[in-house]
Amino acid sequence: MNIIAIMSDVSAYFKEEPLRELHEELERQGFRIAYPKDRADLLKLIENNARLCGVIFDWDKYNLELCEEISQLNKILPIYAFANSYSTLDVTMNDLRLNVRFFEYALGTSGDIATKIRQSTDDYIDTLLPPLTKALFKYVKEEKYTFCTPGHMGGTAFEKSPAGSLFFDFFGENTMRADISISVSELGSLLDHSGPHKEAEEYIARTFNAERSYIVTNGTSTANKIVGMYSSPAGSTLLIDRNCHKSLTHLLMMSNVVPVYLRPTRNAYGILGGIPKEEFTRASIEEKVKNTPNATWPVHAVITNSTYDGLFYNTDYIKQTLDVKSIHFDSAWVPYTNFHPIYAGKSGMSGERVPGKVIYETQSTHKLLAAFSQASMIHVKGDINERTFNEAYMMHTTTSPHYGIVASTETAAAMMKGNAGKRLIYGSIDRAIRFRKEIRRLRAESDGWFFDVWQPDNIDEVACWPLNPRNEWHGFSKIDNDHMYLDPIKVTILTPGMSPMGTLEDTGIPASIVSKYLDEHGIIVEKTGPYNLLFLFSIGIDKTKALSLLRALTDFKRVYDLNLRVKNVLPSLYQEAPEFYKDVRIQDLAQGIHALVKHHNLPDLMYRAFDVLPQMVMTPHDAFQEEVRGNAHECPLDDLIGKVNANMILPYPPGVPVIMPGEMLTEESRPVLSFLQMLCEIGAHYPGFETDIHGVYRDDDGKYVVSVLNDGGA
Structure with a gap:
């Protein structure tokens, strides 16, 4: 983080020469200097370059308005203003509240100014770093000798072996040195929630609107089991979404509880919809309990929110309606809901606590925020026995946590703080909606068939779009008003062959073929259904990746329309069975699989299989x-x-x-x-x-x- 942007007014020599001296001094101190052309260029530089650590500009030319625009992008970015025409008496109290330091144009002062900029930069970096990550960085820099685990000793052991040295070179020195023992007392304890680990969890709770948060280092699969072990004692009854992740079904196999299932709907594409409103009512639950052997009134409920395909519930309704002591929202796929207003009232931590109930939300930090794999969080609103909860936590948590995963969880939270974090989520939503519109445009202009998007017709409003019984685009035969909403970030592409309500056409292109083609061209699909493909527009998806996906989809249409041979279009598939595929063309393959789907009447079969x-x-x-x-x-x-x-x-x-x-x-x-x-x-x-x-x-x-x-x- 060493880039300084200079917005200068060099119309006069008395301004140009001091800036030239400062430029040379900053370069000697290791800074890189960028010169934006104008105000718009500067703001784009700040928006697109996270390594920028300060802005220098001419107060006489730009003054307060530019400071406010910079603050909208990054409230804590250091700003330095050179002023000559105006005295400090012209600076208002409002100006002084901004993160700005004033200098004068004067020769021979560049060394002092550069030192102050270096100090401000160090303070800026210190402010950016969350507590545990800061303590971990400090520990690594101290290079202490340890006589404890892990055995590679900061990477030293790897460098004693040819294979190990290759491993060391690939991952790098800091990765090795940051892999440390739980015995390092100055970093506190993840299991005891003490020291910087405690500060990290408090930092995360504030960021994600929770009363208490826990860092989990083995994914939301583990987070789900921790919540379930605490909330559902042996012999009790658990109300659980049948559309649950297998970590929760494994919880049922581990814990001696009686499950009573909440049953979601499903459409012809195989997309799991929401649990109908009626299922949450007391009368419906009483009926389920009556028909389940050994069941009693549930003590706890588990709801998947959002679903794999991006459907959110009106969680306010669920919180108020479900008559249980605690509700767990498994929100593994949506750790970003606290950072855009379109998700208000649609997440576990949204709003205030519910009197008499405990609300849990588990989130996979690594899935759609920037964290290492296995990074996850548990958020809590309501009163829990923290000592007992921590016993459940320790049952499933290793005594040798990877500090890199812990620090990445905290850093993901740091990235979401303030305007900078909101801008990341706003950008994700904007890119996803632009992509959706581009698919629809190409479909309208296409000669013959093209892909479609699973979404309502009008997506001009930036929102989580409601599913309602008046429309057919969603394909659900039973849907409630004001209950389910589609997340714009989860983009489902539809292939030809099936209507939303499940009518199979004479010809079709099963999505599995498109998925294999995309894989051949370096694009990995998140989920492939019978005639649908899911893509996640996370904060890591930029314009280049989105354009690459568009290009690959249009390329598939071209090779499909040309009816090329499978061995040329899908060489990896051909290698699996050369004799079978040697004379098969892409359209033959598509229509063959489509004919099997029609023979079994897949839509009807799926409805009945889950009914x-x-x-x-x-x-x-x-x-x-x-x-x-x-x-x-x-x-x-x-x-x-x-x-x-x-x-x-x-x-x-x-x-x-x-x-x-x-x-x-x-x-x-x-x-x-x-x-x-x-x-x-x-x-x-x-x-x-x-x-x-x-x-x-x-x-x-x-x-x-x-x-x-x-x-x-x-």
Whole structure:
């Protein structure tokens, strides 16, 4: 961070020469100097260059208005003003409140001015750094000798080995030296929440509008289990979104609780919608409890918000309506909701605490903010027993946390503070909406087919767009007013072949083919459905990446319309089965898979597969205990009806369980089996298009098998 911008008025020699001296002195001290052409150029430089550490300008020419514009972009950026025509008596009290220091044009003073700029720069960097990160940087610079873990000793051990030295050179010295032991007392303790670790969590809580926050170093999968272990004692009943992440279904297998499921809707694209309003009412929950063996009134509820595909709830309604002691919003995909007004009333930490309830929100800091993988946070509003909660926290937290992950979590919070952080989220939303409009423009101008976007017709308003029963674009047959909203940052591209309400057309392009083409061209899709592709416009997505995606989509249309050979269009797929694909053309492949989808009537099958839940014979916890005792065996997938499942079965995408441990498929829930069989059949017909299904395995003979409990689990 060493760039200084100078906005000078060099019309007079008495101004030009002192600035020339200052330029030379600043360069001697290691600063780089940039000269914006005008006010607009300067503001763009500040907006697009985070390494800028100060602005020097001529007060006689620019004065207060420029200071205010700079402050809108970065409130704490040091500003230096040279004034001659105006005396300091002309500076108002308002001017002095701004982060500005005044100098005079005078020869021979450049050394003193450069020293003051260096001091202000150091103070600026010190202010930017959050507490734990600052303490970690300081510790690394001290280069202490340690006789504790980790064994690589700041990278020294790596450099004693040829393989290790390659590893060291790739990751760099500071990465090694910042990987330190929990024994370093001056950094406090993540497990005890003391010292700089405590300060970091307090800093995060203030930033994310929480009363208490916890840093978690093994992802939101772990954060979810921590909240669940504290909130749901053994023998209690848990109200849980059937559209939950598998970390929460694993919680059900670990904890001896009785699950009662809240059931979301689903559309023909396989996009999971929201849980209807009625499901949150007391009457609906009473009915669910009555029909669930051994269930009592739930003590805790878990809701996925937002969904994988970017659907938010009206969380104010849920907080006020759900009659439980605590509510956990699994918000792994949306750690940015506190930093733009369009998310107000749509997140766990939005608004004030709810009397008599505890609200939790877990967020994957690494998913859509700037943090290392596994960085996550738990936010709390309401009264908890912090000592007991910390026991649950320590059950799932390593005693050797990676301080780089911890510091990156805190730094992600620091990046979101103030106007600079809000600008990052505003930029993400703006780029996503521009991209959406560009797809629609290209579709309107296209000769023949082109991709579409899953969104309402009018997206001119910057908002989370509501889903309502009057429109068909969303494809949900049952939807409530003022309940679900689409996040503009989550962009779902639609491929030809299916209407929003599930009508299959004569021809189609399954999205899996487009996904493989994009992968060949260096673009990774977040999620691929039957006729839809999900892209996340996080703060790390810039104009270049967005344009590259547009170019790749238009290139796919060109090669598809030319009907090129698979071996030329998808060489990686061809390498998987050269004999099968040697004469296949891209349109043949698309129509072949599309014909299988039509044969099985995928939209209808998905509706029916998720309309009826399998029968719960025993809790997930009890079923898993039977499996670890060895009371389970393999069963052909085709023979699953009437058997009690030992493991969860969960197809990707969307990564939501269709069968839980302890559940049994009956004739009523046979569509679940038909859905799984269809996924397996597509993979069997077309090499390279196998669906990843957790809990379904291929045996040595190539047949699909599952694990079921002995004697049907009876």
